[in-house]
Amino acid sequence: MTSLKALRAAVFIDRDGTVIEETEYLSDPAGVLILPGAIAGMKALLDAGFPLVLVTNQAGIARGYYTVDDYEAVAVRLSEMLEAEGVQVEGTYFCPHHPDVTGPCDCRKPATGMYRQSAAAHGLDLGRSFYIGDKLSDVLPALELGGLGVLVRTGYGRELEAEAPDAVHVVDDLEEAAGLIVSRSLR
Numbered sequence: 001m002t003s004l005k006a007l008r009a010a011v012f013i014d015r016d017g018t019v020i021e022e023t024e025y026l027s028d029p030a031g032v033l034i035l036p037g038a039i040a041g042m043k044a045l046l047d048a049g050f051p052l053v054l055v056t057n058q059a060g061i062a063r064g065y066y067t068v069d070d071y072e073a074v075a076v077r078l079s080e081m082l083e084a085e086g087v088q089v090e091g092t093y094f095c096p097h098h099p100d101v102t103g104p105c106d107c108r109k110p111a112t113g114m115y116r117q118s119a120a121a122h123g124l125d126l127g128r129s130f131y132i133g134d135k136l137s138d139v140l141p142a143l144e145l146g147g148l149g150v151l152v153r154t155g156y157g158r159e160l161e162a163e164a165p166d167a168v169h170v171v172d173d174l175e176e177a178a179g180l181i182v183s184r185s186l187r
Contacts, residue, residue, distance in 0.1 A: 007125035010090070011045050011181060012115060012141075014133030015056040017155015018174060020078060022134070027066030029077035035154050037175030042087045044178040048185060050130075051090040051122060055114045057137070061096035068096060091118050109133075110140040132177045136160055139168050148184070150177040 016022050019042075021033040042052060060066050075092055082089060093114040095107040107113035112126075119126050127146030131139050134157040139149030149168040151157050161170045171177050 006123050007119075007128075008051060008123060009128035009130070009147075009185070010051045010053055010118075010122070010124040011130045011132060011178075012053050012055050012118070013042075013174070014109075014135065014138040015054050015078070017134035017157070018132060018138070018152055019054070022155040025060035025063075025065040026074055027060065027070040029073045032074060032077045032081060034078075034081060035173065037173040039082070039085045039087060041174035041176075041178035042082070043085075044175070044182055046087065048178075048182045050181070050185075051124065052087070053090055053118050053122070053124070054092040055109065055118070055138075056092075056094045057109050058094045058096050059098035059101075059108075062098040062101040071096070090122055093118055109135075109137040110144075112141050112144055115141055115145060130177075130181050132174065133157075134160075136163060136168075139164070143167060148181075150180060152177055 013019060019038045021035055023031050045052060058071050061068055097105040097108050115126055129147040131142040131147055132150045133139055134152050134155030139151050142149035151161060151164050151168050151170045152174055153172050164170055169180060171180060
């Protein structure tokens with residue numbers, strides 16, 4: 001059991017459209033392309049002492065477009081690419097469901113199941129954490145959990161920024177999101 005004093009603020013980061021190029025139903029590890037600014041942003045967050053957690057909806061599994069093994073092969077490739085750049089991710093969580101196929105679940109973003117699971121496993125304080133992504137479903141958990149949501153304009157973000165709630169910050173990319181988070185944490 002983690003004591004309250006030991007809980008850490010983390011940065012939860014969406015994968016597709018935020019860290020890597022948005023590719024509809026990515027199932028081939030050869031298709032993993034890291035977005036400009038993603039490595040620099042993740043390094044800045046790590047240097048500031050934040051654990052990084054990747055959280056991703058993977059509806060392609062529920063829809064039968066690819067398997068869990070395909071997803072895991074892509075995840076391993078991304079992990080190898082990040083580690084080669086000196087970026088260690090504390091955890092990676094994925095939701096294989098889609099409500100039209102599998103019914104509702106508590107893990108598909110914007111639901112908070114993946115965040116709560118990660119918090120319990122890694123001693124994280126969800127209310128002091130940050131939530132970065134290119135879709136509103138990536139950043140809306142911040143409103144429920146008490147953290148700060150940051151919508152990036154990469155992926156689908158540019159199309160969705162007008163719909164972002166006032167409490168959500170909008171920035172160009174993961175590197176700019178990291179700058180915002182680090183500056184806020186220094187206050």
